[in-house]
Amino acid sequence: MTPVRLDLRDNVALISIDSPPVNALSHAVREGLMSCIENADADPDVQAIVIICDGRTFIAGADIREFAMPPQAPHLPDIVDRIDACETPVVAAIHGTALGGGLEVAMGCHYRVALASAKLGLPEVKLGLLPGASGTQRLPRLVGAEMALNMMLSGNPIPAQAALDAGLIDKIVTTDDLADAALDFASGAIDKGPRHVRDLPVADVAEELFDKSRANIAKKARGLFSPERIIRCVELSTQLPYAKGCKAERELFMECKDSPQSAGLRHAFFAERAVKKIPGIGEETQVRDIEKVAVLGAGTMGAGIAYSCLNAGYNVHLLDNNKEGLERGHATIHKLFEGGIARGKISKEKMLETIERLTLSEIYDDLSDADLVIEAVFENMAIKKEVFGKLDQVCKQGAILASNTSTLDVDEIAAATKRPQDVIGLHFFSPAHIMRLIEIIRGKETSAEVIATSLKLTRALGKIGVVVGNCFGFVGNRMLYSYGRENQFLLLEGAPPEQIDKVLYDWGMAMGPNAVGDLAGLDVGYKARQERSDLPDDPRFYRVADMLAELGRFGQKTGKGMYIYEEGSRQPTPDPQVQIMIEKESRALGIERRDISETEIIERCIYGLINEGARILGEGIALRASDIDVIWINGYGFPRHRGGPMHYADTVGLKNIYKRVCKFREEFGAEYWEPAGLLKELADKGNSFSDFDKDAN
Ligand code: 3H9
Numbered sequence: 001m002t003p004v005r006l007d008l009r010d011n012v013a014l015i016s017i018d019s020p021p022v023n024a025l026s027h028a029v030r031e032g033l034m035s036c037i038e039n040a041d042a043d044p045d046v047q048a049i050v051i052i053c054d055g056r057t058f059i060a061g062a063d064i065r066e067f068a069m070p071p072q073a074p075h076l077p078d079i080v081d082r083i084d085a086c087e088t089p090v091v092a093a094i095h096g097t098a099l100g101g102g103l104e105v106a107m108g109c110h111y112r113v114a115l116a117s118a119k120l121g122l123p124e125v126k127l128g129l130l131p132g133a134s135g136t137q138r139l140p141r142l143v144g145a146e147m148a149l150n151m152m153l154s155g156n157p158i159p160a161q162a163a164l165d166a167g168l169i170d171k172i173v174t175t176d177d178l179a180d181a182a183l184d185f186a187s188g189a190i191d192k193g194p195r196h197v198r199d200l201p202v203a204d205v206a207e208e209l210f211d212k213s214r215a216n217i218a219k220k221a222r223g224l225f226s227p228e229r230i231i232r233c234v235e236l237s238t239q240l241p242y243a244k245g246c247k248a249e250r251e252l253f254m255e256c257k258d259s260p261q262s263a264g265l266r267h268a269f270f271a272e273r274a275v276k277k278i279p280g281i282g283e284e285t286q287v288r289d290i291e292k293v294a295v296l297g298a299g300t301m302g303a304g305i306a307y308s309c310l311n312a313g314y315n316v317h318l319l320d321n322n323k324e325g326l327e328r329g330h331a332t333i334h335k336l337f338e339g340g341i342a343r344g345k346i347s348k349e350k351m352l353e354t355i356e357r358l359t360l361s362e363i364y365d366d367l368s369d370a371d372l373v374i375e376a377v378f379e380n381m382a383i384k385k386e387v388f389g390k391l392d393q394v395c396k397q398g399a400i401l402a403s404n405t406s407t408l409d410v411d412e413i414a415a416a417t418k419r420p421q422d423v424i425g426l427h428f429f430s431p432a433h434i435m436r437l438i439e440i441i442r443g444k445e446t447s448a449e450v451i452a453t454s455l456k457l458t459r460a461l462g463k464i465g466v467v468v469g470n471c472f473g474f475v476g477n478r479m480l481y482s483y484g485r486e487n488q489f490l491l492l493e494g495a496p497p498e499q500i501d502k503v504l505y506d507w508g509m510a511m512g513p514n515a516v517g518d519l520a521g522l523d524v525g526y527k528a529r530q531e532r533s534d535l536p537d538d539p540r541f542y543r544v545a546d547m548l549a550e551l552g553r554f555g556q557k558t559g560k561g562m563y564i565y566e567e568g569s570r571q572p573t574p575d576p577q578v579q580i581m582i583e584k585e586s587r588a589l590g591i592e593r594r595d596i597s598e599t600e601i602i603e604r605c606i607y608g609l610i611n612e613g614a615r616i617l618g619e620g621i622a623l624r625a626s627d628i629d630v631i632w633i634n635g636y637g638f639p640r641h642r643g644g645p646m647h648y649a650d651t652v653g654l655k656n657i658y659k660r661v662c663k664f665r666e667e668f669g670a671e672y673w674e675p676a677g678l679l680k681e682l683a684d685k686g687n688s689f690s691d692f693d694k695d696a697n
Contacts (some may be wrong), residue, residue, distance in 0.1 A: 004032025006039055011047040012186045013040035014179065022060035023053045025101045027072050029063075032073040033105075034082060041086045045069075048186035049090040051083075051109060051177055058118070059105055064127065064266055067257055075433035076101050076133040077250065080108035084196055089189040093182030094118045094169070097157060104133040107142065110194040112169040113185050114160045115178055116594025120168060121157025127269060128226050128262030128641060132222065132253030134198075137245040138234035140167050145234050148533045149213055151232045153221070155372040160207050179399070187227055210235045223508055224641060226256045260651055264643030268633055271626035271644065275466045276455060277697070280624070285452040288398065290679040291315055294370035296387060298322075298329025298360075301404060302376035304432030305337045306358065311346075311433075312460045315357045317366060326360055333358065336433055352651040364394045372457070374426055376404040379528065384408060385416040392417035402426040407477050407528060410470045420445040424454055427474060429635045431519070439474050440467045466630050469621035472534075476631045478616060479645075482608035484525075484542070485672065487513040490601060492586045494593035497562045503601045503613045510637025513605070514562040515572050518555030522548050536671060544582055603660055609662050610649045611676050620680035624696060625689035650688040658683035 001017035003026075015036045019029050033051075040049045053059060062076060081268030083090055083105065092098070092106035094114035103120050106112050116121070122131045122139065130136060130151065139148040151158065152361060163169045173181040209251040213231050221227040229252040233404055236245045291314065295306040298320035306329070309316045318333075320326040337355065340346040346354070358368070367373055375387055384403060391401050401423045404415050414423035425441025438458045442451055451467060468475045490500055491514075501512020517525065526549035529535060529542060547563055548554075555561030556570060563572030586593050613628045623629050629644020642648045645666055649657050665673035682692060 002032045003029050004036050006036040008043075008045065010187075011103060011185055011190075012046060012183050013043065013049045014183065015049060015051045017051070017059065018054040018055055021054050022097075023055060023059050023102070024060055024063040025076060026063040026066065027107075029078055030060075030074050030076060031596045034079050036084055037079070037090075041088065046088060047190045048088050049086060050093055050179070050182045050186050051090065051105065052093040052182060053095070058092070058094045058098040059102030060097055060140060060159045061100030061102050061123070062133075064269060067262070067266060068231065075103065075274055083108040084194075084198060086110075086111075086194065089186060089192065089194050091182055091186045093178050095119065095178050095613045097121070099157065099219060100124050100131065100135075101133050104131055104135040107135065107168075107197055108133075110196065111171075111185065111189055113171040113173050113178075113182050114163065114169050116160050118156035118160045118163075120160070120163045121155065122152045123155035123157070125153060125221075125224075125226055125230060126155040126265065128224070128259060128265040129256045129633065130230045130233060130249070130253055132224050132257070134246050134249065136230065136249045137237045137242055138197045139168075140202045140237040141197050141242075142166070145205040145238055146209055148237075149209070149231065152215065153217065153227055160594065168400065183676055187456075190224070191308055204236050223506075223524070223639070225259050225261045229256060252569070257623055259276065259306065261641040263651070264639075264641045264647060267626070267643040268629065269642050271624075271630050271647075272464055272634075274397065274624060274626055274697075275630055276465060278451065278455070278467050280457075281448050281452050286449045287456050288371065288400065288449060288453045290371045290400075290453065290457060290552075291371045291657045292372075294319060294367045294373045295376060296320075296367075296373060296391075297376035297378075297404075298332075299328045299376065300332060300430055301430060302374075303329040303332035304336070304430070305374055305376055305404065305428055306460050307333050307433045308428075308463075310354050310357055312462070312548050314350060314460075315359075317359045317361070317370060319361055319364070319367065321362055323362060326362060326443070330358075330360055330419045333526055335478040358554070364390050367391065368394050368396055370395060370559050372397055372400045372402060374402045374404055374673075376428075379408065380531065381408055381412065384413050386415040388413050388423070392419060400424065400453060402454070404428055405432075405441075407473045409472070410441045411445075414443045414445060421447040422450055424450050426454060426457075427476075429476075434637065435613040436463045437476075437631060438463050438629065439463045439476060439635075440465045441470055441474055442467055442573055443470055464630060464634055466627050467623065468627070468631075469619070471619070471621050472532075472614075475613075475616055475622050475628055476517050476635050478621075479609050479612045479628070479632070480636065482672075484545075485518075486604040488542050488544055489540060489668070490584050490596060490604065492540055492588075492589065492591050492593075493596060495583075495596040495601060496574065498572075499596070500601055501572075503598045504605060507602055507606075508639025508642055516637075517545060518565075518571075518572060519563035520555050521557055523554040525549075538671070540591070543585060543589070546577070547581065547585065590606070592646075606648070606674075607657055607660055607664070608646065609645045610657055611673070611679060613649075613675035614646055614679040614689075616680075624693045626693055646689040652692050654679060654683040654688060655686070 005016045007014045017023050025193040040046050090109040091111045092109040098106050098120045148479050217227040233249045236248050293309045293314045295302045296319050306316050330503045358556045414420035424446045428435050429435035429441035440454045455465050497514035501514050504512045553560045564575045574616040616622050625646035628646050631646050632638035633640050661675045
């Protein structure tokens with residue numbers, strides 16, 4: 001059945017697109033739309049045309065899946081031009097979100113009406129693209145170059161009212177029946193005739209607008225390919241006639257579409273949506289009602305989790321066994337709300353209303369009516385087991401008992417209760433109110449219902465939950481060990497901390513590993529290593545980090561760590577004392593220091609990650625390679641435009657990665673560089689991690 005229908009309503013043609021879930025402009029939709037437009041325009045009885053969508057939204061853009069395939073006519077720019085060329089007025093009737101190619105179709109129409117709840121945007125930049133169907137030339141003609149730049153460079157949609165104020169739409173429809181209102185509007189436009197956006201002038205702009213934009217993106221969009229090209233297109237819209245501007249846009253769009261960055265960002269888009277697909281869990285899986293969430297432990301993490309839950313609308317009880325700790329946690333939550341007020345995210349009234357849902361106590365019995373308890377106490381197995389034993393006694397049947405452990409065995413924690421089916425790991429990342437990632441750790445007895453409820457909870461919190469298996473460090477922190485290990489070895493072998501950090505930052509990581517260590521606190525990793533009995537018996541292993549922690553140099557919080565920090569500053573400054581200490585230690589360990597290249601730093605740190613990721617995948621701890629990518633992009637500052645470590649490995653080629661890992665095994669020993677079985681298997685077959693995901697699903 002064709003996804004696009006043409007109906008005649010008196011003298012107005014109603015073109016309806018019905019292509020769930022989001023009416024993306026697939027080949028079939030493009031064909032249907034083009035043919036309906038041509039038929040309507042050729043019909044002498046038709047005096048106006050309305051384009052509308054069924055389902056939950058107006059067109060959400062080009063069909064992103066098709067970018068990886070050869071393009072097929074009719075192409076979107078031609079459809080937009082064809083709509084514009086209609087002799088009778090064409091009206092777009094918008095509900096939900098008009099995004100990307102969807103908004104370009106709407107801007108090809110002569111008029112636009114929208115429900116008040118609608119949103120409009122050009123989010124292509126988030127996929128490493130630019131609007132490629134005349135959006136960069138039409139939007140400045142409607143809203144001015146400055147606002148057009150803001151919309152395209154942020155990729156964020158604007159609400160209907162802002163679109164009306166700016167001239168992007170012509171009317172907000174206040175009735176529920178969008179089709180009727182749009183047909184009325186179209187009838188009223190018959191006398192006015194078409195209004196062609198391409199014929200509008202672009203309003204004059206301040207001379208420095210484009211220079212300022214370039215300076216802005218240099219920092220905000222570090223290393224990204226499409227933002228500069230977006231600026232160029234908008235600049236051209238102020239200099240060239242419409243058709244020439246479109247031609248330039250087309251060329252620049254193709255450059256973006258074919259860039260590895262766009263492939264990485266598109267991969268990340270689908271990877272973040274794939275995480276919700278868990279074998280054995282579907283729509284039929286029962287989900288438990290969560291109204292009251294208890295957070296146990298009022299430290300920074302506990303307070304951040306409580307704050308997130310309050311904002312998501314839950315009743316929250318914060319519990320700590322220490323009165324001062326509880327007061328500190330309460331103060332932290334207040335501070336977070338005040339920060340929200342200062343940034344205009346929440347009003348004072350709303351904050352007061354929200355905070356009313358928070359209760360505090362030191363009494364476990366107060367948890368008896370909680371639907372979900374999230375434990376965020378000290379990362380120590382004995383303490384966690386004691387806490388879960390108590391929870392088992394006081395919590396109601398059916399309550400979910402979650403641990404925010406970042407490394408520990410969830411099955412061992414569950415064994416402290418008589419209800420292991422209700423126990424799960426919910427690993428929030430710090431700062432919990434900002435970081436989007438939650439690793440959802442399923443124990444061997446965790447029920448499907450508890451996993452499904454946890455997934456729903458993460459969505460309600462506005463976060464991304466990735467379900468992983470149980471092993472030390474799960475996916476993220478287990479991989480972090482290999483990354484950190486290579487960083488530490490490189491320090492002893494001759495690369496100063498600032499060199500390693502610069503190389504990895506320039507490669508795209510949000511921060512270098514040594515700056516991250518100082519931010520997280522070197523004492524944290526130190527304590528975690530002290531608790532482990534399974535670490536290599538190797539004096540070089542995390543040697544520098546251990547020495548700094550033993551000297552009380554914990555990082556930013558003590559003003560000194562791998563770097564020095566001026567009072568009140570977070571800016572790391574290299575410390576010659578640290579360099580002397582590292583060099584001395586290299587000598588003591590008999591390590592010959594040498595110059596280390598950029599390539600070696602990248603390969604050892606990133607390939608170390610990939611090899612461990614492959615091992616995790618082979619063991620079934622992660623369901624998909626793309627889940628690992630989602631974890632590293634959202635939890636560890638891995639550059640999104642590289643698609644995550646496993647996608648990046650695919651771009652390098654697994655054969656190449658495997659070869660280098662084997663070479664590192666020769667140079668640095670099998671203890672750290674034994675290639676993962678799955679890496680070897682895929683490399684031997686000439687396959688990729690993406691092939692693995694396809695086979696597994
Ligand atoms: C573009 O338009 C380029 C043009 O300028 C030039 C062309 C020449 N294509 O997010 P959800 C799927 S670039 C294919 O969970 P929500 C998605 O994968 C495009 N599939 O729902 C998921 O599938 P599944 C510019 C798409 O309600 C399902 O739909 N447009 C597309 O939370 C539901 O998605 C964009 O960048 C697509 N375009 O949010 C908009 N969009 O169920 C991208 C979605 O199998 N989309 N899917 O996992 C969005 O931002 C959100 O999906 C939207 C709905 C806000 C629409």
